[in-house]
Amino acid sequence: MKSLRISLISAMAFILVASCSEEQVVPRTNPQVKMSAVENEASLGVKFSATIQDFGSDQIIEHGFIYAQTTNFEYGETEGPKIGGGEQIAFSGAPSESFSEIAKAGLQGGKRYAVRAYLKTAEYTVYSSPLSFTSQTTSGFQFERLQYAEPLYFGDTVTVFGKNLSNQISNYAVSVNGQAVTVFDLQKESFRFLLPSMLSFNAPYQSSSYLEFSFDIAGKSLGIIEEVKFREPEFSINPVPQNYGPRLEIKGKYMRSDASYVIARLANGEERTLDAVYTDSVIFFQSKVAFESLNPKLSVVVRGKTYDLENAVRLNPTELEPDQSIRVKLGNTISLKGVNFNSEIPEANEIILDEGGLYFQPISVTNDTYSFQLNYKEHPYGRQIRVRSKVAGKVSNNSAEVFLTDPGIPIMSYSGVQLTYGESSIVTVGDFVYQRDGRRVFRIDPKNRKVTQLFTLPVTGYDKFVYYYLLTDGQKLFLYDDYYSYGNEGGVLTVIDPNTGDKQVFPSMPFLIEQPEAMYAQDGAFYIEGGFVRGEFDITYSKNRYKLDLSTREWVQLPGEFKGYREVSKPYSIFDFQGKKYAFSNEIVSNQERLVLKSFNPSTESWITEKTYLENYQVLRFPSVAVGDYVFPQFSQNHDLRIRWGTDSFEKWDRGVGQFNFLEGFTFGFNGMFYQIGIQLIWEFDQSYF
Numbered sequence: 001m002k003s004l005r006i007s008l009i010s011a012m013a014f015i016l017v018a019s020c021s022e023e024q025v026v027p028r029t030n031p032q033v034k035m036s037a038v039e040n041e042a043s044l045g046v047k048f049s050a051t052i053q054d055f056g057s058d059q060i061i062e063h064g065f066i067y068a069q070t071t072n073f074e075y076g077e078t079e080g081p082k083i084g085g086g087e088q089i090a091f092s093g094a095p096s097e098s099f100s101e102i103a104k105a106g107l108q109g110g111k112r113y114a115v116r117a118y119l120k121t122a123e124y125t126v127y128s129s130p131l132s133f134t135s136q137t138t139s140g141f142q143f144e145r146l147q148y149a150e151p152l153y154f155g156d157t158v159t160v161f162g163k164n165l166s167n168q169i170s171n172y173a174v175s176v177n178g179q180a181v182t183v184f185d186l187q188k189e190s191f192r193f194l195l196p197s198m199l200s201f202n203a204p205y206q207s208s209s210y211l212e213f214s215f216d217i218a219g220k221s222l223g224i225i226e227e228v229k230f231r232e233p234e235f236s237i238n239p240v241p242q243n244y245g246p247r248l249e250i251k252g253k254y255m256r257s258d259a260s261y262v263i264a265r266l267a268n269g270e271e272r273t274l275d276a277v278y279t280d281s282v283i284f285f286q287s288k289v290a291f292e293s294l295n296p297k298l299s300v301v302v303r304g305k306t307y308d309l310e311n312a313v314r315l316n317p318t319e320l321e322p323d324q325s326i327r328v329k330l331g332n333t334i335s336l337k338g339v340n341f342n343s344e345i346p347e348a349n350e351i352i353l354d355e356g357g358l359y360f361q362p363i364s365v366t367n368d369t370y371s372f373q374l375n376y377k378e379h380p381y382g383r384q385i386r387v388r389s390k391v392a393g394k395v396s397n398n399s400a401e402v403f404l405t406d407p408g409i410p411i412m413s414y415s416g417v418q419l420t421y422g423e424s425s426i427v428t429v430g431d432f433v434y435q436r437d438g439r440r441v442f443r444i445d446p447k448n449r450k451v452t453q454l455f456t457l458p459v460t461g462y463d464k465f466v467y468y469y470l471l472t473d474g475q476k477l478f479l480y481d482d483y484y485s486y487g488n489e490g491g492v493l494t495v496i497d498p499n500t501g502d503k504q505v506f507p508s509m510p511f512l513i514e515q516p517e518a519m520y521a522q523d524g525a526f527y528i529e530g531g532f533v534r535g536e537f538d539i540t541y542s543k544n545r546y547k548l549d550l551s552t553r554e555w556v557q558l559p560g561e562f563k564g565y566r567e568v569s570k571p572y573s574i575f576d577f578q579g580k581k582y583a584f585s586n587e588i589v590s591n592q593e594r595l596v597l598k599s600f601n602p603s604t605e606s607w608i609t610e611k612t613y614l615e616n617y618q619v620l621r622f623p624s625v626a627v628g629d630y631v632f633p634q635f636s637q638n639h640d641l642r643i644r645w646g647t648d649s650f651e652k653w654d655r656g657v658g659q660f661n662f663l664e665g666f667t668f669g670f671n672g673m674f675y676q677i678g679i680q681l682i683w684e685f686d687q688s689y690f
Helices: 002-020
Strands: 032-041 045-054 060-069 087-092 098-103 112-121 125-127 131-134 142-147 157-163 172-176 179-181 190-194 209-217 220-228 234-236 247-253 261-265 271-278 282-286 298-302 305-309 324-328 333-339 349-353 358-365 369-376 384-391 400-404 408-414 426-429 432-437 440-445 450-456 467-472 477-482 492-496 503-505 518-522 525-534 539-549 554-558 573-577 580-589 592-601 606-612 625-627 630-632 641-644 662-670 673-678 680-685
Touching: 032 098, 032 112, 032 125, 032 131, 045 060, 045 112, 060 098, 087 098, 142 220, 261 282, 324 333, 333 384, 349 358, 349 369, 408 450, 408 673, 426 467, 426 662, 432 467, 432 662, 467 518, 477 525, 518 573, 518 580, 573 625, 580 606, 625 662, 625 673
Parallel strands: 324 400
Antiparallel strands: 032 045, 045 098, 060 087, 060 112, 112 125, 112 131, 142 157, 157 190, 172 179, 172 209, 209 220, 234 247, 247 282, 261 271, 261 298, 271 282, 298 305, 333 369, 349 384, 358 369, 384 400, 408 680, 426 432, 432 440, 440 450, 467 477, 477 492, 492 503, 518 525, 525 539, 539 554, 573 580, 580 592, 592 606, 625 630, 630 641, 662 673, 673 680
C-alpha cells in the first residue's frame, strides 16, 4: 500500500510540468502618441493633430488634447500640461491612427501655450511630447442663456449656458452688479454660481430689477443686462410693541438690501433719515426722532424701491410710576420715575402741567427717569401741580404731584387796575381785600382768585381831589380825599359798608392840611396827624393832630404833636395786631435817628413808644402787615424784612423772585399769608418756606 501511494503522486507531478512547458508567453506594451501639428485656424481657433505610434496592449478608453499657457517652454520645459492642469479636449474610446480637433475654449490671442496629446486606459494615462504655439484671436466663450428660479433672491443659483467654455476655474471672472461671484460646477456647455449675499441697486424699480452680469472667461469679456423679477420684501406687524431705545426693529422676510437708512415721515411733511442695518428678517434702525404716534409712519428703501409702512412698528406708551410726590423749588431739578421714556431724543418727552403759569425745561433723560426744571412765565399758578408725561402723542395715565416750596407764587392776575403810587389804598376786611383806584373800589377775592369792581364814586367832587386814601377799622371802608390846601378846602371822608354798599359822607375837614403823615380809624373815630399846608408861594409843615368823631360828625384838633424830628414830618407805618394798633416810625433818640415801635392808647388818644431799635430802617407811609406771629414792616429800601413779635431784631427772608416784580407798599395779609401786588399779578408768600 505505501509504495503505490508514492507512485501516484509522482505521476501527477510529471503531468503538470509537461503542461506548463507547452504554454506560449505574450509580452505587454503601452500605447504611444505623438503631436503631429498645431495650426491657427484664423478666428475659429487652433487645430491640434496627433498620430498613434502604438495602440499598446491595453484598451484605450479616452483620448484627446491638453493645453495650457506656458512661460518657460523655450527654456527647457518638457513636461507640459497634464489632465487637470489645463484646458482639455476629450473623446471617448480609442482613436483611429490619427485624430485632430480645433480648440476654441480658453485661448487668448497673443498668449504662448503648450499642448500635448494623451491616451487614457483604465490604469494609466500616456502623453505625447509637448509642442508650443502662440494663439491668434479666437471666438472664445459664446453666451447662450441664463437659467434661475423666479422670483430671484440672494444666494439663489444661476446657471450660465454657452459654448467654448473653459474648464479651468482660474479662467473665470464673473460679477453681478459689480459684485464678484464664485463659479462652480463647470460643464462642457454650462457653469453655475450663487447670487451674491448683497447687491447694490442704484436705480429704483417697480416689479422687477435690472441686474448687470459681467463675464470674463479666458480673456473673452461679455456684459449682459437682464430684467429680473426679484423677490418682494414682506413686512409683518411685530406682535410685541417696542420700547424706545438705541434702535427699533422692523420685522419681515426678504428685506436684505444695500440701503442703510429708514425714513420717518412727520405730520408737517418733514422727513427724518435714520441710520439702519438690513437683514433678511429684521431691519434695525435708530430711534433718534420725536415720533408723533405710537404707530409711526415710516418708509424703507429695499433694493431700490421705497415702501411706506403704517403698522410695521408699534411703540409702547410711556408711563409714570404711580404715587410720586415731589417737593421742589422753581429752577431746581425734578426727576420723574417711569418706564419707556425716549432716552434718545430728550425733547421728545413732553411734560403736561395743569398750571398754565409754568413751563418745563428738559435736563436729562434715561429710559426710566426724566429730569427737568419748572420755570415761571409770568402767569398765575398754584403750589400743587399735577404733572403727566406725553410722548409720541400719548399722555400718561398716571400723574405725579409736584409741590412748590418757593416762598412766593403768583396766585392770580391783577391787570387793568391803576395802582396809585405812594398812597395807602389797600385793606383787608373779612374774607375780602379792597383796593382803591381813584374813584373806583375793587374787591379782591384771594380764595376764589378773582377781582371785581365793587363800585365807582360819583364824579361830582371826587374828580377834583388830588390824593386818595383807603383805610379800615376792620369792618368798614374809610375813603379820604385831599384837596390842594391852598384852595382853602379840607379833605372829605366817606365811610362805606362793603357788604351792603351803604355810604356816609362826612363834613369836609375844617383844618387846612394836605397829605397827612398818619391816618387811622379807631373806636368810632377817624384820625389824621402831620402833613403840610401848601400856600400860594410856600409850603408850611404841620405837626398837628386831628380827629373826626363819626357819631357827632365833628372835627376837632387833638393836643400834642405828630412826632417828627425834622422840618419834614416822618410818616407812621400803622398796623393792627392782636387787637391793638401799632406803628413803626423814625425818631431822634439821644441825638441819633432810630426806628421805634409805638402803640396807640385809645383812652388818651396818644402814641406810646414800645421799643427802640438799633437799626434805623426808613419807614414808608404804607401800613405794615401782621401775619401770624410776624410783622412785615414797610421800609423804603429793605423790602424783605420781617420781625417775630416780641423779639428785638429783624430777619431777612427770600422772596424767591426779584423785587422789581412788585409795587412798593401794595401788601396785605389774608388767611395767614402775606400778599404783595406785582405787575399784573398778585403774589402769595407762605412763611413756612422762607
